[in-house]
Amino acid sequence: MNMxxxxxxxxxxxxAGWPVNVSSYRLGNExxxxxxxxxxxxxxxxxxxxxxxxxxxxxLKRAEELLGGTRRRAV
Amino acid sequence: MSEYAHPEALVTTDWVANxxxxxxxxxxxxxxxxxxxxxxxxxxxxxxxxxxxxxxxVRRDILSKQQFEALMSASGxxxxxxxxxxxxxxxxxxxxxxxxxxIYGHRDVRLMNGGRKKWLAEARALATEAPRVQPTxxxxxxxxxxxxxxxPQVQQASAQRAAALVDVRSPMEYTGEILAPPGLPETCxxxxxVPGARSIPWGxxxxxxxxxxxxxxxxxxxxxxxxxxxxxxxxxxxIGERSSHTWxxxxxxxGLDNVTNYDGSWTEWGNLVGAPVEKGxxxxxxx
Numbered sequence: 001m002n003m004x005x006x007x008x009x010x011x012x013x014x015x016a017g018w019p020v021n022v023s024s025y026r027l028g029n030e031x032x033x034x035x036x037x038x039x040x041x042x043x044x045x046x047x048x049x050x051x052x053x054x055x056x057x058x059x060l061k062r063a064e065e066l067l068g069g070t071r072r073r074a075v
Numbered sequence: 076m077s078e079y080a081h082p083e084a085l086v087t088t089d090w091v092a093n094x095x096x097x098x099x100x101x102x103x104x105x106x107x108x109x110x111x112x113x114x115x116x117x118x119x120x121x122x123x124x125x126x127x128x129x130x131x132x133v134r135r136d137i138l139s140k141q142q143f144e145a146l147m148s149a150s151g152x153x154x155x156x157x158x159x160x161x162x163x164x165x166x167x168x169x170x171x172x173x174x175x176x177x178i179y180g181h182r183d184v185r186l187m188n189g190g191r192k193k194w195l196a197e198a199r200a201l202a203t204e205a206p207r208v209q210p211t212x213x214x215x216x217x218x219x220x221x222x223x224x225x226x227p228q229v230q231q232a233s234a235q236r237a238a239a240l241v242d243v244r245s246p247m248e249y250t251g252e253i254l255a256p257p258g259l260p261e262t263c264x265x266x267x268x269v270p271g272a273r274s275i276p277w278g279x280x281x282x283x284x285x286x287x288x289x290x291x292x293x294x295x296x297x298x299x300x301x302x303x304x305x306x307x308x309x310x311x312x313x314i315g316e317r318s319s320h321t322w323x324x325x326x327x328x329x330g331l332d333n334v335t336n337y338d339g340s341w342t343e344w345g346n347l348v349g350a351p352v353e354k355g356x357x358x359x360x361x362x
Contacts, residue, residue: 034111
């Protein structure tokens with residue numbers, strides 16, 4: 001059975017000092033969210049929820065954990 | 076406004092929506108996030124996982140000819156099939172798949188411009204079940220290694236400035252401030268870039284909606300860093316996927332003749348004992 005992705009949305013924010021891109025959309029009754037690290041755009045976390053907020057909160061929490069471990073070096 | 080050099084290498088989301096049941100077209104999703112396909116995909120699209128199906132999982136290499144033949148056969152692809160590849164993150168890994176299909180001589184392979192993001196943003200139909208595929212007995216051509224750069228070529232290019240080296244990673248990976256994209260495991264011993272390389276992050280080739288920028292904008296972007304086709308071009312990143320996106324742009328959208336993808340990339344160079352490394356920002360571009 002085919003469904004349509006509805007209400008696709010994308011926004012940028014900062015987590016643990018890094019830019020993050022969060023996208024989300026609804027498929028039927030389920031919301032899907034994904035967080036990536038903007039540059040290069042590798043997926044950090046993905047999750048689902050019954051609302052957009054719930055799905056996004058899950059991925060942002062996990063993304064923040066991962067980004068917090070990134071080390072900057074002097075150049 | 077000028078056209079892309081090879082506009083046939085791209086199809087629109089509209090085109091794909093009108094060809095989902097075309098028996099001569101095989102649509103393939105290749106994502107950075109290998110679970111995305113299961114959430115919903117273009118109807119009748121199949122999926123290839125970049126980390127298990129688009130590389131040799133024993134030694135570090137792209138698919139062998141035999142492995143590529145097996146993948147295409149299992150995917151129901153024949154020599155005349157139009158292969159349309161798309162994926163998340165502006166077709167990053169879709170371009171990696173296309174690069175390998177070109178290496179093994181598949182005649183008609185294209186990217187869906189805008190990739191998965193554009194399909195979702197346009198609220199198009201998504202399927203959750205994988206289609207049933209009739210296997211074929213695909214025969215590939217011998218690998219065209221003129222599309223691929225190996226370490227000795229890059230060493231020579233760097234030492235002699237004989238080619239335009241394009242580092243498509245993020246600026247902070249280029250300078251050496253970080254050793255891997257934020258949030259991902261560090262996979263090299265040293266940070267920085269290949270001496271002589273210019274920093275042109277791959278994502279600069281894309282618009283916000285995931286589509287490729289116009290030919291004029293792309294030409295200005297690369298020419299501004301001295302990449303104008305007057306010398307051979309070697310693109311690299313960390314593991315060769317981001318640079319296959321830039322390789323596609325330079326070869327098929329701008330029509331540069333001599334462009335190769337160095338898939339050894341920084342995980343090879345940045346781990347190599349004795350390899351020269353440049354850190355910090357680049358000097359001004361030279362033509």
